[in-house]
Amino acid sequence: MTTAIVETKKDLKENILYNLKHGQQNAIKKVELARRCGVHERGLRLAIRDLIDDGHPICGSPHPPYGYFIAETAEEIQAELNLLRNGYGMELLRRYSTLKRIKVSFVLLHPGQLPLGI
Numbered sequence: 001m002t003t004a005i006v007e008t009k010k011d012l013k014e015n016i017l018y019n020l021k022h023g024q025q026n027a028i029k030k031v032e033l034a035r036r037c038g039v040h041e042r043g044l045r046l047a048i049r050d051l052i053d054d055g056h057p058i059c060g061s062p063h064p065p066y067g068y069f070i071a072e073t074a075e076e077i078q079a080e081l082n083l084l085r086n087g088y089g090m091e092l093l094r095r096y097s098t099l100k101r102i103k104v105s106f107v108l109l110h111p112g113q114l115p116l117g118i
Contacts, residue, residue, distance in 0.1 A: 009047065009050070012037060012039055012043070012047045013047055013050065013051055013054075015036075015037045015038075016033065016037055016044070016047055016048060016051060017051065017056065017070075019033055019036045019037060020033070020058065020068060020069060020070050021069060021070065022069065022070045022071075022072040023069060023070075023071075023072045023073075023076070024059070024061050024065065024069050024071075024076055024079075025065060026065075026069055027060075027061050027065045027066060027067035027068060027069040028067045028068055028069070029066055029067040030044060030045075030060075030067060030068065032067070033067070033068055048060075048068065056070065057070060057071040057077060058070055058071070059071045059076055059077065059079070059080040060080070060083075061079075062083065062087075
């Protein structure tokens with residue numbers, strides 16, 4: 001099942017769970033996991049998001065060892081929560097705030113141009 005072509009979303013999710021290991025020390029890089037599952041990295045990220053929504057404690061480490069893994073300790077889950085809150089979450093809120101300040105009417109009247117002072 002490690003390199004099979006994925007035919008359905010359910011198959012992909014099962015394949016991801018099969019290939020993920022427990023604990024950050026066994027993290028697998030996104031590129032390798034996507035290759036093993038026979039899917040593009042974007043499809044992999046979306047399926048992992050679905051798995052997390054389904055209740056699987058899947059974490060991603062931006063520190064060595066890099067990659068995705070199934071959390072096996074409360075500390076691993078807390079580290080993921082901190083990363084989401086302080087890293088990715090703040091970046092998304094910053095982008096949201098910047099885009100919100102752009103006047104929609106300006107963008108519609110001047111496609112491809114941004115107003116000065118953003």
